[in-house]
Amino acid sequence: MSLNKVMLIGNVGAEPEVKYVEAGLAVAQVRLATTRRGYTAPNGTVIPDQTEWHNILLWRHLAETVEKYVHKGDKLYVEGRLRTRSYDDRNGVKRYVTEIEAEQMEMLTPRSVSQSNAPAKPAATAPADNNNGGPAPF
Numbered sequence: 001m002s003l004n005k006v007m008l009i010g011n012v013g014a015e016p017e018v019k020y021v022e023a024g025l026a027v028a029q030v031r032l033a034t035t036r037r038g039y040t041a042p043n044g045t046v047i048p049d050q051t052e053w054h055n056i057l058l059w060r061h062l063a064e065t066v067e068k069y070v071h072k073g074d075k076l077y078v079e080g081r082l083r084t085r086s087y088d089d090r091n092g093v094k095r096y097v098t099e100i101e102a103e104q105m106e107m108l109t110p111r112s113v114s115q116s117n118a119p120a121k122p123a124a125t126a127p128a129d130n131n132n133g134g135p136a137p138f
Helices: 060-069
Strands: 004-010 017-021 025-036 050-059 075-088 094-107
Touching: 004 050, 017 060, 025 060, 025 075, 050 060, 050 075, 060 094
Parallel strands: 050 094
Antiparallel strands: 004 025, 004 075, 017 025, 025 050, 075 094
């Protein structure tokens, strides 16, 4: 038995990148920051905040939802699986990228009164036939 499950709550660090590949298939990439709060140790040592950056990959309607509603600074809940892929850079050096392939996403940032006329932002879940081994979009 094995398990590959990631759950994150964090803030979007930049505007999402959305592309359309193969017959209009939407794919989005989001940079998500999670921060472990700093503290002062009993001996007086100050431990600063520690921020981790995560690459989130979203397919199909999750990507379309991100394109319409998610912006830099928004808080997201993302659930998915960890995926590592490799590519050769311009100099022929093999590079590795670790990312979270999202299966579910929920937007946690409350909308201001000025945006109350915008359509509601539903929680989104990817279909079971997620892009297993599909093209590397980014």
